[in-house]
Amino acid sequence: MSKDTYTLKTRFGEVEVSKNAIEGDFTTIPVIDLTDMKSPDLEKRKRVASQIYDASSKVGFFYIKNHGIAEETIEKIHIAAHKYFALPLEAKMETYMGTSKNFRGYTPLLGGHQSTQVEEKPSGNLSEAFDIGYELAGDRQAKPTDVLSTDDAGMYGSNIWPREELLPGFRDTFLDYYSQILDLGRDMLRIFALALDLPEDHFDSVVKHPGSLSRLMFYPPQAVGMDEHEGIAPHTDYECFTILSQDTVPALQVLNKSGQWIVAKPMKNHFVVNIGDFFSFWTNGIFKSTIHRATNLTGEQRYSVPFFFGVDYDATVSVIESCVSEGNPLKYPGPVKAGEVRRSVLNHARKQTTNSRVFSMSANSSRQPMLPQGTKSRTRNWQK
Numbered sequence: 001m002s003k004d005t006y007t008l009k010t011r012f013g014e015v016e017v018s019k020n021a022i023e024g025d026f027t028t029i030p031v032i033d034l035t036d037m038k039s040p041d042l043e044k045r046k047r048v049a050s051q052i053y054d055a056s057s058k059v060g061f062f063y064i065k066n067h068g069i070a071e072e073t074i075e076k077i078h079i080a081a082h083k084y085f086a087l088p089l090e091a092k093m094e095t096y097m098g099t100s101k102n103f104r105g106y107t108p109l110l111g112g113h114q115s116t117q118v119e120e121k122p123s124g125n126l127s128e129a130f131d132i133g134y135e136l137a138g139d140r141q142a143k144p145t146d147v148l149s150t151d152d153a154g155m156y157g158s159n160i161w162p163r164e165e166l167l168p169g170f171r172d173t174f175l176d177y178y179s180q181i182l183d184l185g186r187d188m189l190r191i192f193a194l195a196l197d198l199p200e201d202h203f204d205s206v207v208k209h210p211g212s213l214s215r216l217m218f219y220p221p222q223a224v225g226m227d228e229h230e231g232i233a234p235h236t237d238y239e240c241f242t243i244l245s246q247d248t249v250p251a252l253q254v255l256n257k258s259g260q261w262i263v264a265k266p267m268k269n270h271f272v273v274n275i276g277d278f279f280s281f282w283t284n285g286i287f288k289s290t291i292h293r294a295t296n297l298t299g300e301q302r303y304s305v306p307f308f309f310g311v312d313y314d315a316t317v318s319v320i321e322s323c324v325s326e327g328n329p330l331k332y333p334g335p336v337k338a339g340e341v342r343r344s345v346l347n348h349a350r351k352q353t354t355n356s357r358v359f360s361m362s363a364n365s366s367r368q369p370m371l372p373q374g375t376k377s378r379t380r381n382w383q384k
């Protein structure tokens with residue numbers, strides 16, 4: 001590594017990264033056209049699946065276009081995000097995540113955030129967030145007779161909403177967005193199954209009430225002359241995959257294999273999709289959960305809306321058998337209870353006062369997925 005690099009110290013090891021993000025190099029973040037994702041022609045679906053396999057196993061990140069979510073839906077959620085973060089702090093604190101048993105609600109600027117790096121002077125992430133999770137009203141496929149199970153980990157539960165009179169229509173807008181992205185996630189899981197040479201309905205039984213969080217994020221501009229301050233510190237996501245809507249302000253950077261931060265420039269009507277730790281576990285490391293961060297150096301306000309697609313909290317999941325081979329022996333003993341894994345990851349993150357993600361950052365290409373200290377013994381031994 002040349003002197004243009006620095007060492008990123010993490011709780012789990014060191015990563016060499018270059019000092020500067022490389023502008024203009026997006027060739028490593030492929031764009032996948034989902035037009036044929038639901039084509040009646042299997043060969044066409046397979047062509048999409050094969051691109052998804054390539055991107056998921058080599059990069060861990062890709063853009064999607066022609067995903068079927070209307071521009072208007074995306075605009076509406078961004079307007080809702082602007083309005084929510086414009087509320088006075090006291091109003092946002094009425095929805096404070098600290099009062100939630102299942103990781104929903106508001107995370108204030110710098111509050112409760114801490115870099116995943118080992119810092120001399122820990123400083124929080126320069127962002128605010130508002131999280132919601134699965135509720136039946138946010139799932140167009142839920143039947144009126146559906147009842148949410150009480151998963152052992154207590155991850156299902158209600159969302160915390162700002163008072164309707166403060167933000168009329170906010171709850172409906174967010175739940176509508178949530179339900180549409182949830183369905184996109186379900187559809188994508190079928191194409192992921194095809195990508196893994198499995199029957200397309202292979203995962204259907206574990207996405208009845210998918211344990212997915214969605215988040216509004218706000219990154220204020222940094223003060224002129226201020227040292228670069230991360231909006232969200234380097235991390236990997238911990239669910240199956242993330243579907244991210246960015247506004248027009250660039251900030252997201254993805255760590256490539258040679259240790260360079262690649263800017264994932266916002267592209268109109270595209271989502272950024274990235275593999276999370278849970279999918280990496282599930283596929284025995286075939287799908288890569290890649291380190292990324294967001295730093296807003298533009299002087300403008302930035303908003304983004306990630307959706308972390310995950311399986312039912314009460315599902316029990318083991319590494320997919322066909323992902324284990326002589327060349328890729330079983331990495332992670334299982335089975336695991338999806339809700340328990342997520343609770344322990346989130347608890348750990350909260351204890352560390354981080355922004356709710358877990359990171360095992362020994363190296364971008366050979367990382368082990370998730371699993372903090374304190375995870376139940378069955379899962380602790382995943383973390384070598």
Ligand SMILES: O=C(O)CCC(=O)C(=O)O
Pocket residue numbers: 215217232237244246251252292293294304305306357
């Ligand atoms: O805002 C972004 O661009 C990325 C957010 C992110 O990585 C996350 O919330 O996990």
Ligand SMILES: [Fe+2]
Pocket residue numbers: 235236237242292
């Ligand atoms: Fe992320």
